[in-house]
Amino acid sequence: MSDRARKRPFRWHIVVFLAPAVLIYTAIMIIPLFGTLNLSLFARAEDGSRVFVGLANFQTLFGDPRWSDSFWNATSNNLWFFVIHMLVQNPIGIALAAILSAPKLRFAAFYRTAIFIPAILSFVIVGFVWKLILSPLWGVAPTFMDALGLGDWFAPWLGLERSALTTLALISVWQFVGIPMMLIYAALLSIPDEVLEAAEMDGITGTSQFWKIKLPLILPTIGIISILTFVGNFNAFDLIYVTQGALAGPNFTTDILGSFLFRTFFGFQLQLGDPHMGATVATVMFAIILVGVSIYLFGVQTRLRRYQF
Known part of the structure; x- marks a missing residue:
């Protein structure tokens, strides 16, 4: 032929x-x-x-103090927002998945559903509810902490410059912790029974089995969760806008790249919108995400392939 x-x-x-x-x-x-x-x-x-x-718009964004100060403030706040999710949300998600994957745990399906429900709620609902909860005037948080004898620890966290951003990040963690939990849970269930049985024959059980056998095998999934967290956090906007408004108060301490982009592009109050500078900010955001994803794909994922089945 x-x-x-x-x-x-x-x-x-x-x-x-x-x-x-x-x-x-x-x-x-x-x-x-x-x-x-x-x-x-x-x-x-x-x-x-x-x-x-x-490239004059980029020169203005990075070189003009009227723009660069706001941009670097939003970038540093966004980085802190991401770090909290990495250090709090993902470890908690891994721990919850490990607990819920225990075969002897009762009502595991109910717990999974209850933890995952906030992830499907609207940002408007989540932001409004937490503003009500944390309000020092009519919120339930002061009363609840008084009942526990922790009334002196309460503060208007959303209204303080030193705590507003961290509080919003923890609210976001509460809302989305169910996503890494479910992904890790699925990864744990995909581990072959033969591997776990072999580990048990070698005397590796319980917590030791998770750290020595299960955790290395779910590292690729943890890597995917990490990059999804990075992309999601550097695209965040809704929660900040709902709870703190377009000015990201108090005094721009909760301003992240998404809210900075919104004010730049559309304008707000006395600030006129500039679509060209807004597009410049959006392009820089795209570049940051592209660099982060590229580092993961070429620097991390290639090393994690050894753990895949």
């Missing part, structure tokens, strides 16, 4: 099945992305026309 006859026919059905997803993704993701990148290279002239300025 000739080489041409040996070639496999082109699989058109693959194109047919992929085309809708590719078209939708292109329409709502790729085209807006390039539109944003293009918008960041222009500025508004005095007569209202668009003028190509190249």
Whole structure:
């Protein structure tokens, strides 16, 4: 047979099945992305026309103190927001998954559902409810802490500059801890029974089995959770806006890149919106996320493949 006859026919059905997803993704993701990148290279002239300025907007964002101070404040707050999720949310999610995967635990399905429910709630509901709970005037938190003898420990955490951002991060942890819990839970269930039986024959049981056998085997899933946490936190906006408003009070201490982008693009109160500078901020956010994801894909994931089945 000739080489041409040996070639496999082109699989058109693959194109047919992929085309809708590719078209939708292109329409709502790729085209807006390039539109944003293009918008960041222009500025508004005095007569209202668009003028190509190249990278001048980025120079303004990083070099002009009126912009750079707000940008670096939002970036550092966003980094702290992410660190709290990594140090609190994901370890708690791993611990909950380990507990709920115990075969002898009763009502495990109920506990999983109860923990995961906040993740499907609206940001508006979560933000409004927690503002009511933590309110020093009509919230239940002061009364509850008084009943426990901890009344002196209560403070208006959402209204204090030193605690507002951390409080919001912990509220976000409460809302989304169910996601890493369920992913880790699924990873633990996927471990072959033969591996666990072999460990038990070697005398490795209980907590020791989790640290020596299960944890190394779920490292790829933990890596995926970490990068999802990174992307989600550097795209965060809703909770800050609902609880603290567009100005991200008090005194911009809860301002993150998402809220900074909102004020820059659309404007707020006395600040006029500038779509071109807003697109510049969005482009920088995209670059930060792209760098973080690239580091994970090329620096971390390749090393975790040895633990995959």
